[in-house]
Amino acid sequence: MLITQLKPKEDLLSFISGEKVFILQCYGCAEVFLPKEEINLFLEELNNSGTLIVKNIISDYLCNYEYTKLRINLWAEELKKSEKIVIFSCGIGVQVVSTILNQVSSISHQSPVTSHQIYPGCDTLYLNGFQGLTPFNFDCAQCGQCFLNYTGGICPLTSCAKSLLNGPCGGAKNGKCEVAGPAGIVMDCGWEKIYKKLETIGRLDILKEVIKLRDYSKR
């Protein structure tokens, strides 16, 4: 869909090394750019380092919500066996999968697959003139420093009117943002959504961790 690059290896390894991981790669817009070779090299390294790759799926267009939902149901068994899920796609792919996984787990009464187990494997970079194909309500700001692992799979840049990175501004009233979004559509406060999501999956601790700063040299 968009141009992506592998996240820093140290970041990825600190998240998954020694765990059972489910790998999901999206080749949907691979013709645009997905760092396939680097991903494969990384997976080889992982294999040799004692991390168990439960399954390595290559899929098309994770951003296609309905299609991805059907496919995820097929992998239920393997997902159950996995401790961490790493998604090599653009930010939309990660957002879609993280949304679906939370729903799937409630439908099929499995142990909940929670988005704290999900990690974006790539940072999505800005690609001039190419705005993505997703017809759904997910938006990736192509910031080059994907924050989705930290915000429960909800993008703080596109879901918050001020693109805040460290929590809500105090301007939300009755769950609504202090300003209307594009075309005057009233939007829900993105940070209240992020908070609720992390509360549901029992990972509010992540929010308190670090002070996040945007790196505009990446976009």
Place this chain on the structure above:
Amino acid sequence: MELKELFAKGKFVVTSEVGPPKGWQIEKTLEEAEILRGKVDAINVTDNQSSVMRFGALATCHFLKDRGFEPVFQITCRDRNRLALQSDILNAAAFGIENLLLLTGDHPLLGDHKDAKPVFDLDSVSLIHTVKKLEDGSDLAGNKLEGEPPKFCLGAVVSPCAEPLEPQLFKMEKKIKAGAEFFQTQAVYEVDKFVKFMEKVKNFGIPIMAGIVILKSVGMAKYMNENVAGVFVPDNLIEELKKDKEKTKSGQTGIEIAARLIKELKPYCQGIHLMPLGWNDKVPAILSQAGLI
């Protein structure tokens, strides 16, 4: 004097605020400050409040300092990127401004330049972090500062009556971790809610100044209930404002309500912050009715 020194001495700290004018003639604002002389510990100066373009907060603070007031320089992240923010913070140090209040800021769409670019390069938490770095002798990018690093007392804000409260609390904790040394709150009208909030933040061990906004009219109360985040004026106060139209118009009802709120809140917090929104002349009466002067 840094506000934290007053808190450390166990003083119940009182601050009020002035808003700079839309224009460059600052005399009227300075006169408003004169009304507060000797009655409050410090005076906040708002930064393009409500995203409405005005005379600058930094220059106003400078004028106040020159006249022997203790200003609290409010800095929002709405209009400046990290270079300009750091630069203004250094300017403040040179002017001898010791207290900062660091906020995210309202969105430009709420103000009078709706087509302005919303900056928000930093947010309240990373802004506090930035000042801390300057105090440690380097800028945000890690470059060393020349000479003495600046020293400030860092304030932040929290909305104690917000619903839901939890997202506010985690951000508050983050601000404290980043280096906030005191808090001023959004306007409080519900004492019971505030008391519950104070119960929850007790172990943060940080001085909190309850926010007081003078109620000017029934319309204002209703407007805030509908539009201002984290502010709820209960029905009994609205009834009180309705009862005696003349008294409310003259400001008497607002003064009485504010003084009563202060008395009720005082046992639970370390100070109060008045936001008179132009009604500075009512502040002395409020403070004396509340028994603070």
